[in-house]
Every structure is written in structure tokens, then in C-alpha cells.
Amino acid sequence: MSKQVSKAYSIEDLRLAARQRLPRAIFDFFDGGAEDEKTLRDNVAAYQRRRLLPRVLTDVSAIDTNALIVGKQARLPIAIAPTGAVGFGRRGGDIAIARAAAAAGIPYTLSSTATASIEQIAKAAPGRLWFQAYILRNKPFLASLIDRAYAADYEALVITVDLPVGGKRERDFRNDFAVPFRFTPKNMLDFAQHPSWLSDIVRYGMPVMENLIGLESQTTNASAIASSVGRNYDPAFNWESLQKIRDTWPRKLIIKGILNPHDAVRVADMGCDALVVSNHGGRQLDGAVATLDALAGIVRAVEGRIPILLDGGIRRGADIFKALAMGAAGVMTGRATLYGVSAAGEAGAQRALEILKDELVRTMQLCGTSAIGNIDRSFIFND
Ligand SMILES: Cc1cc2nc3c(=O)[nH]c(=O)nc-3n(C[C@H](O)[C@H](O)[C@H](O)COP(=O)(O)O)c2cc1C
Numbered sequence: 001m002s003k004q005v006s007k008a009y010s011i012e013d014l015r016l017a018a019r020q021r022l023p024r025a026i027f028d029f030f031d032g033g034a035e036d037e038k039t040l041r042d043n044v045a046a047y048q049r050r051r052l053l054p055r056v057l058t059d060v061s062a063i064d065t066n067a068l069i070v071g072k073q074a075r076l077p078i079a080i081a082p083t084g085a086v087g088f089g090r091r092g093g094d095i096a097i098a099r100a101a102a103a104a105g106i107p108y109t110l111s112s113t114a115t116a117s118i119e120q121i122a123k124a125a126p127g128r129l130w131f132q133a134y135i136l137r138n139k140p141f142l143a144s145l146i147d148r149a150y151a152a153d154y155e156a157l158v159i160t161v162d163l164p165v166g167g168k169r170e171r172d173f174r175n176d177f178a179v180p181f182r183f184t185p186k187n188m189l190d191f192a193q194h195p196s197w198l199s200d201i202v203r204y205g206m207p208v209m210e211n212l213i214g215l216e217s218q219t220t221n222a223s224a225i226a227s228s229v230g231r232n233y234d235p236a237f238n239w240e241s242l243q244k245i246r247d248t249w250p251r252k253l254i255i256k257g258i259l260n261p262h263d264a265v266r267v268a269d270m271g272c273d274a275l276v277v278s279n280h281g282g283r284q285l286d287g288a289v290a291t292l293d294a295l296a297g298i299v300r301a302v303e304g305r306i307p308i309l310l311d312g313g314i315r316r317g318a319d320i321f322k323a324l325a326m327g328a329a330g331v332m333t334g335r336a337t338l339y340g341v342s343a344a345g346e347a348g349a350q351r352a353l354e355i356l357k358d359e360l361v362r363t364m365q366l367c368g369t370s371a372i373g374n375i376d377r378s379f380i381f382n383d
Pocket of ligand 1 (some may be wrong): 332
């Protein structure tokens with residue numbers, strides 16, 4: 001293990017190491033959110049607002065972190081959230097995260113906008129694989145992606161529903177961030193100051209969004225990836241269109257991007273297998289509720305009919321504990337492994353998961369509970 005990785009004690013340490021290695025435009029694309037980033041910050045703050053109420057003297061010598069995640073046991077109550085464009089931070093980064101997930105015994109979700117293809121991931125990573133689809137205007141192309149995921153034995157399809165249009169991500173505008181890169185004086189200087197990152201690009205070239213090769217206008221223009229959404233993604237997609245996907249996809253179907261309890265009930269009614277309470281990591285609607293705050297209402301409304309996952313702001317094992325205590329069956333993490341892989345490749349992604357696991361185990365011990373299934377609302381302090 002490199003010194004940099006072994007000296008990372010927290011997800012924040014990995015974040016800082018990623019910030020050091022990456023050009024600012026890339027780091028900000030990963031790290032940033034929409035507009036004033038209120039929701040981005042609030043996702044994290046919602047965990048900080050809640051305090052734990054531990055029990056003691058309960059024999060916590062053996063801790064079991066196994067959890068049922070969408071119908072199958074995982075070794076941790078975690079699944080990797082889909083993140084696009086990972087390869088811009090680290091060559092081979094998608095595969096590295098997928099392999100780290102497999103080694104940790106948790107599901108990995110491949111993004112539609114990943115820099116590795118559906119087949120490359122299936123070949124390189126032996127674990128549970130989910131494929132995340134954005135709803136493209138080009139329906140034959142979308143159907144071919146879903147068919148490919150089926151053929152490559154992905155166990156679940158994740159439909160992201162909180163991106164009818166792109167969020168307004170101002171860091172990207174300010175940094176001249178675009179795919180492929182436009183070389184402006186500003187970002188040339190930025191790239192030149194990050195030689196370890198730049199040497200990979202010089203040697204291998206810029207990565208591409210492998211799953212979108214052949215889709216008209218996959219390359220985005222000068223003003224951020226978000227701007228491509230208007231051209232390629234379908235803002236007319238609605239409940240009826242989702243029902244058609246439910247009717248034709250025979251495996252697990254997971255709906256990601258739910259914040260409103262009414263929508264959660266509708267997802268359960270239409271026979272989906274799970275939902276993800278998510279605001280896209282604060283990258284879409286700025287001012288949307290923090291996911292931990294949205295969770296309780298959704299748990300009440302769904303009444304246990306389908307499992308509820310949650311993402312956004314998970315930076316500590318204690319955050320996972322709090323999400324489970326508030327009724328989530330598990331969490332998804334986006335930036336945690338993204339920072340890790342950007343800082344130090346596969347070892348960095350592994351380190352991110354190791355940190356979260358170690359902190360979760362310690363939190364369980366300090367809260368006096370030895371199994372995931374025993375974590376409930378009684379551990380959250382209410383005055
Ligand atoms: C750089 C980046 C790219 C993302 N790309 C996608 C994507 O392609 N599809 C998707 O459904 N969500 C995407 N997301 C959102 C994540 O799946 C997830 O909801 C979010 O990162 C969770 O918040 P966290 O990063 O605080 O853990 C992306 C997030 C980031 C940070």
C-alpha cells in the first residue's frame with residue numbers, strides 16, 4: 001500500500017489527496033454541486049445534526065456487517081452509486097472501483113456515462129453488477145444499452161429519474177470544463193500544474209464515455225457535461241414510460257432519485273424492486289431536501305413494501321449507521337470511492353471502503369449493537 005493511501009485515515013483525507021493530484025477543473029466536476037451548493041452541503045450537515053444514543057454492556061466482541069441489499073446478502077450495507085466520467089480522474093478508474101466493490105462483497109453500479117463499457121466491467125470485475133440508465137431521447141440506443149446489460153448478466157437496472165435536465169453546475173462553467181477538453185489558457189495552466197495526471201493523458205489520451213459511443217452528440221460543448229443533457233436525455237419521460245421499462249426488464253429494477261413520499265409509493269405500486277432516496281449528490285436541484293431528512297417520510301409511506309436505499313453525503317461509517325437507524329436498508333456512496341480512486345487508483349478505492357467499514361464496525365461497537373438488523377430508531381437521540 002502506498003504511503004499516501006495508508007496515511008489516509010478518513011474520506012476527507014482521500015478527498016484532499018484527490019484535490020492535490022487532479023487539475024482543478026476535474027476535481028471540481030467531481031466535488032461540486034448545483035448553483036449555491038446548498039443541497040450538497042446539507043446532505044453532509046443532515047448527518048451532523050443527528051446525535052447517537054448508544055447502549056452499553058452488550059458484548060460487542062463479534063460484529064456482523066452483512067446486510068440484505070436488494071434481495072441478496074452483501075458483506076456491508078453499501079452499494080457503489082453510479083458516477084460518470086471517472087476516467088477523467090484516473091485512467092481505468094471505473095474498473096478499479098468495480099474491482100474494489102467486488103473485493104468488499106458489495107454491488108457496483110456502472111453509469112451510462114462511465115468511461116468503461118458494460119462488457120469491460122463485466123469481464124474485469126467478478127462481483128454483483130447493476131447498470132444505471134439515463135433516459136435517452138434515442139430510444140433504440142437506450143434499448144440496446146439495456147439489452148447489453150442483460151446479456152452481460154447485470155443483476156439490476158437502475159433508472160435515474162432526477163435528471164430530466166442538467167443541474168446548473170457553476171464550477172464547471174467557471175473552469176471551462178467540457179468533454180472533450182477545450183484547451184483554453186486557463187485550463188492549460190491548470191493541467192500543467194498537475195504532472196502526474198497530465199502524464200497519463202499525454203500517454204493514453206483522454207478517456208471517452210464508452211457506453212455512449214455511437215450516440216449522436218455524445219461529446220458535450222464548451223459549457224459542461226450538464227449541457228449535453230438537453231440534447232441527449234429525454235425530459236418527456238414519465239410514469240407511463242417507466243411502466244414500460246418495468247414490463248420489459250425481467251430482473252431487479254431500482255429507481256434512483258426519489259425524494260417525495262408520493263413518488264415513493266408510486267414506485268412501490270408499480271412493482272419496482274427498490275428505490276434510492278437521492279438528490280444526485282446535490283448536483284441537480286439546489287435547495288432540494290437533504291436525503292437523510294427525506295428518508296423518514298418515505299419509510300413511513302412505503303410501509304416496508306420495498307427496500308429503501310439512500311445516497312448523498314456519506315463520509316463516515318457513523319453516517320451509514322444513522323441512515324440505517326432512520327430506516328434505510330443500505331446506502332450508496334458516490335464521491336467516497338471516487339476520491340479514493342482519483343487519489344490512488346484501485347488501492348485508493350479499496351481504502352475508501354475499508355475506512356467506511358472500519359468506522360461502521362467501530363460505531364456499532366460503541367453503540368452496543370452487533371448486527372445490522374438491530375440498528376433502529378432507538379439509537380437516534382430525540383429530546
Ligand atoms: C462525478 C459524479 C458523477 C455522477 N454521475 C452519475 C451518473 O452518471 N448517474 C447517476 O445516476 N448519478 C450520478 N451521480 C450521482 C451519484 O450516483 C450519487 O447519487 C451521489 O454521488 C451520492 O452522493 P455522494 O457523492 O455524496 O455519495 C454522480 C455523482 C458524481 C459526484
